[in-house]
Amino acid sequence: MSSGAPDRRSEHRRGAARLAVVGAGPAGLAAAVAAAETGAEVTVVDLGQRPGGQYLRQPTVAGVRPDPHPGRAGDLLRQAGGHPRITFRSGHQVWSAEPAGDDPSETWPSSRRHSSSGGPAGAVTLRLFGPAGPDTLTAPVVVLAPGGYDRVVPFPGWDLPGVVTAGGAQALAKGQGVLVGRRVLVAGTGPFLLVVAAGLASAGAQVAGVVEAAPLHRWSRHPLAVAGQPGKLAEAARHFAALRRHRIPLWRAQAVTEVVEDGAGLRATVRRVDADWRPGEVTRTVPVDAVCVGYGFTPSVELAVALGCATRIDPADGSLVVTVDELGRSSVPGVLVAGEATGVGGAGLAVDEGRLAGLAAAHRLGLLDDAGLGRAAAPVLRRAARQRRFAAAMHRVHRVPDGWTEWLRPDTVVCRCEEVTAGRLRADVTGYGLDDIRALKLVTRVGMGLCQGRVCGRAAACLLAAASGRDQPLEDFAKRQIVMPVPLGAVAEEGPPQ
Amino acid sequence: MAGSFDVVVVGAGIVGAACAYACARRGLTVAVLERAGLVAGATGSGEGNLLVSDKLPGPELELALFSNGLWRRWATELGDRYGDIELEAKGGLVVTGVGPGADGAAGLAGLRATARAQAAAGVLVESLDPAGVREREPAITPELAGGLFYPQDMQLMPAKATAALLAAARADGAEVRLRTEVTGLSRDAGGRVVGVRTGAGPVAAGHVVNAAGAWAGALAGLAGADTPVAPRRGFILVTEPVPPLVRHKVYSADYLDNVASGDAGLQSSTVVEGTPAGTILIGATRELVDFDHRYNAEAVRRLAEGAVRLFPPLAAVRAMRVYHGFRPFSPDHLPVIGADSRVPGLVHAHGHEGAGIGLAPATAHLVAQVVSGERPDLALGPFDPARFRTEVEAARAAA
Amino acid sequence: MPPPEPGTADGFTITVDGAAVPVRAGQTLAAALLAAGRRSTRRTRFAGSSRGVFCGIGICFDCLVVCNGEPNVRACLRPAAAGDTVETGQRPGTTADSGRGGAGVGGPDAGEGVR
């Protein structure tokens, strides 16, 4: 155990109503505040240097103006930051999680639903790694709110320096006061592209254009969902107005299908794409310093999967998400999940889901009775349901059909870490008769690098399915006990759960 | 599904793939039936060590020495057409007296006795003092008493080797049917096995080869030929890719005791090796816990602790993955190879425990000889499938 | 415990591949590199191609640099400290000439990138 660990552990008196929250984004903060308000002692763990997550990212650099966060999400930072019963463990990565118990030699279900064994029912041990070394955090109830990260489909040149994710470009601008390039192109699909383009433009970048693969007129097919969310409509209008103000053109039903180096900069090829995103004629080539790409988000489900929580495919966008009830309770007692990991729906929905999970956690800790839970949850439940309908409609408009696989060339890298190309992958699938993700990983090393398949997993599964003629369960890319690489010294030092 | 084959191989792990390759090359018609996918069993979750160093004089060592030569030949045969199987003749290094408090003198004496016996049986082995060990492994801890170097020890990538063997067998006419579980063995009036039943229909066969790994007992049971093979669980830790830090296969001498033991509880010893992919593999734990897929944090902690004690710079290297697999454990630590005298037509190829990758080619060669009616190049007596009478009766009594 | 306040100290410099690079207090190594117009962080193990910041949030491991001798440091997460010495263009996980990879059922459409 690392030095200083005993002090940290004594923060949590045995028997106190303790909640551990993983993730200090909107969902995690909302859960922490909701539970702390009922009297729970809450510890919030996050990899970031400062709470906020991606959406509420707070600058770490003096002079960089924080976003004027609109609405409820923004208030959370203040509420959580000032709350006497909320402790932050910033800069800490959770690298593994197991159901906790008293017998250190006991083993734990890691791949299926289980009943409690030994320790308090549903208690969880989180293994942390922070600036001071390894540590463990054990709590009878946890809320997992690890968010997600940009989904990017591979295309020729996506591995060149200067091609960055839309979220990454935004994080650098918001948190660090740095632009990824002076002249940039924003490409992919989804409303997030507009937010990023407007943000980069206000930070001083020259945004050459936003390339949106969806035709967009499809919005009109979901009037009910839009009508239920007048706020969302106003938000969209604000984004479009920002584009006009910065004179940023929006190119619809087109995609950046290739980027090459061009002198000191980059040149992006933009093509028209059909409804399935098969590439058509070149509409323009754009010289830029950087290309920011985003094709929606990939939920972070690894921790929940490691704890044995059941998962499902979100029919709206095809992502692997954790199965939860309307209050965020997963299939494993004591493990609650909120935010993107239960389905990508944006910051507003994440706040509501976080709040519900925080209330459900308080209920499990005995701080709220059934009636209290029902009363507190009811208004939030209604709002969350509306937002989920809206998110589903948005996903249908911005779905990612398989036509992008035709943008690839044989030498296009699919797995960035292990440098596995599309040609190699397809040749090995047919040459060796590979037909599942496990064999594909072992034989080609796809998804076996440091990112653990986070970046390429879904794309590789899609290519494998096409080449082998067999559907592929995405969970095979998310199943891992070490959810983030961690120094061996930390694994060795880490004592059995206390 | 139908068809008739000289040989039906059950299981597409490394042993099944090697059997298919050896049989198909002799012109036999072969079908490989696998209920899951390629390398779904132990082959996909082990390391790829091909060791002579961990075996004492006797039938297993003979099998290992025979395999050692075959793997070198097969790697060349396969390499050009079916892909690099990453065979590295890197040598193995066994060290003793690691860390403070270890009894270096006793350890060394034990090691040297082992080395003398192995040398007499044809194993190349070189005795090293601490300086000699550090010359071969500059990053190893200075706190050790000495070691032995085994130049014949090698390593390969098991999944690639299996895939290449099956691709080569297919080129020789073999059929590989994945997602096809064998649910029964068909026998004629005289009791001879004449084929298998699968979810997709029967398949007729002159011989059925049981290469079902840790599940081989269940398969043999379908023919009433009880074989007490049990799963022995092992965890492996994998690091991020790093510049070459561990040059050979390096392990502590207590590994030998753990392998030889039949204890059901958690045993761990330190086994470390680099791979061409840049990762470092860290083993090895052993537990007899049936097919239990649950994570054992203590087992994994011990792996990390042992590796860092042996190679202190590893403390800063990141662990990237942990996985587990089930070694096909046989009670007397010898594999089960050859025709089953109780059930004509049934041929066994399993029970290799932690050495199936290493022993696959010799096993396959012997199986191909048995199926072809040739006199095997090694005496099969010690590997006789019917030898476990006591264990089988005890299991029956318990049931 | 309230969240920590943003850094207030003035800027400092770090050394990147032998050159001085200015940093604003609180910036990550990745931010400092990009602000200085340095896009490339590392080269890949097998093909030796250049990579830079991609995800920006610690997911992709493309922004690896050597910092004060420590290999495989994610530049997008590591706050820069005065006096840091950073090397870019390294090929983490291999010595420059030991790259190997790819499985290898050769074929006309097998990619070039992995050899």
Ligand SMILES: Cc1cc2nc3c(=O)[nH]c(=O)nc-3n(C[C@H](O)[C@H](O)[C@H](O)COP(=O)(O)OP(=O)(O)OC[C@H]3O[C@@H](n4cnc5c(N)ncnc54)[C@H](O)[C@@H]3O)c2cc1C
């Ligand atoms: C942690 C660990 C480390 C190891 N390290 C090494 C090492 O360094 N060197 C070494 O030589 N060995 C090592 N081993 C051992 C080695 O992995 C095994 O001995 C070897 O893989 C066994 O191969 P196999 O083909 O017999 O079994 P498997 O690879 O398990 O294959 C058996 C196959 O049979 C299939 N099957 C079972 N029943 C049926 C049925 N009824 N119908 C159809 N298919 C069926 C299964 O799905 C499976 O795919 C290690 C093992 C472990 C677990």
Ligand code: FES
């Ligand atoms: S840019 Fe992806 S980990 Fe740093």
